[in-house]
Amino acid sequence: AQSVTQPDIHITVSEGASLELRCNYSYGATPYLFWYVQSPGQGLQLLLKYFSGDTLVQGIKGFEAEFKRSQSSFNLRKPSVHWSDAAEYFCAVGSSGGSYIPTFGRGTSLIVHP
Amino acid sequence: NAGVTQTPKFRVLKTGQSMTLLCAQDMNHEYMYWYRQDPGMGLRLIHYSVGEGTTAKGEVPDGYNVSRLKKQNFLLGLESAAPSQTSVYFCASRPENLPSYGYTFGSGTRLTVV
Numbered sequence: 001a002q003s004v005t006q007p008d009i010h011i012t013v014s015e016g017a018s019l020e021l022r023c024n025y026s027y028g029a030t031p032y033l034f035w036y037v038q039s040p041g042q043g044l045q046l047l048l049k050y051f052s053g054d055t056l057v058q059g060i061k062g063f064e065a066e067f068k069r070s071q072s073s074f075n076l077r078k079p080s081v082h083w084s085d086a087a088e089y090f091c092a093v094g095s096s097g098g099s100y101i102p103t104f105g106r107g108t109s110l111i112v113h114p
Numbered sequence: 115n116a117g118v119t120q121t122p123k124f125r126v127l128k129t130g131q132s133m134t135l136l137c138a139q140d141m142n143h144e145y146m147y148w149y150r151q152d153p154g155m156g157l158r159l160i161h162y163s164v165g166e167g168t169t170a171k172g173e174v175p176d177g178y179n180v181s182r183l184k185k186q187n188f189l190l191g192l193e194s195a196a197p198s199q200t201s202v203y204f205c206a207s208r209p210e211n212l213p214s215y216g217y218t219f220g221s222g223t224r225l226t227v228v
Contacts, residue, residue, distance in 0.1 A: 009154075032213040032214055034216050036216075036217075036219075041221075041222075042221055042222070043118070043204055043219035043220050043221040043222050044157075044204070044206075044217070044219040045219070046216040046217065046218075049214070049216050051213065051214040090156065090157070094213035094214075095213060100211050100212060100213045101147070101159060101162065101172075102213070102217075104156045104157040105156055106154060106155060106156040107156055
C-alpha cells in the first residue's frame with residue numbers, strides 16, 4: 001500500500017529565506033507525486049506534479065520539487081519565501097493500480113516571519 | 115471559471131439532524147470525490163464517484179451517503195449527524211481516472227455538530 005510522510009508539522013521561515021518542505025513516500029513502483037497548497041479558509045490548489053521524465057519539476061508560484069528515487073523523497077523548495085506563501089502544504093502520492101486515488105500526507109504548516 | 119463550487123460554506127447542526135452538502139463542477143469532469151479534513155489527520159476519503167449514477171466507498175464512509183444523479187453534481191448526506199462528524203468537508207474532481215491527473219478542489223464546507 002502507498003503511504004506518504006511529511007515529517008514536519010510546522011516550519012517557520014523568515015521572509016526572503018529559502019524553503020524546503022520534506023515529503024517521503026512508500027510505494028513499490030514508480031509513484032505519481034503531487035504537492036498541494038491550502039491557504040487559510042480555502043480549498044487545496046495543485047502546485048506541481050511528477051509522474052515521469054525530468055526529476056526536477058517546476059510549479060506555480062515559484063515552487064519546484066525534486067524526485068529522488070533512492071531516497072523515496074519529493075521535497076518542495078522555493079528560493080525566496082514571500083509572506084503570502086504562509087499556508088498548509090500537502091504532499092500526495094498516486095498509484096498506477098487499483099482506483100488511482102492518491103494518498104495525502106498530514107500536511108506541513110508554513111509560518112512566515114516578516 | 116467557477117470550477118468546483120460547494121454549498122453551504124458553513125453550517126451548525128444539532129446531534130441527530132440531517133443535511134446534504136452539494137458539490138457542483140462545471141468542467142465536465144467524470145470523477146468526483148468527497149474528503150473530510152481534521153487537524154493533524156490530513157485528508158481522508160469518504161466516498162467517490164467514477165461517473166454519473168455511480169458511487170463507491172472510501173476510507174471513512176460510515177455515517178455518510180452520496181448520490182451522483184447528474185454528472186456535474188455530487189451530493190454528500192448526513193442522515194443523523196454526530197459530533198464526530200464535525201469537520202471541514204472538501205469536494206474534488208478530475209477529468210480522468212489516471213494517477214497523473216491532479217484534483218481540482220472546492221473551497222470547503224465547515225460543519226459543526228453540537
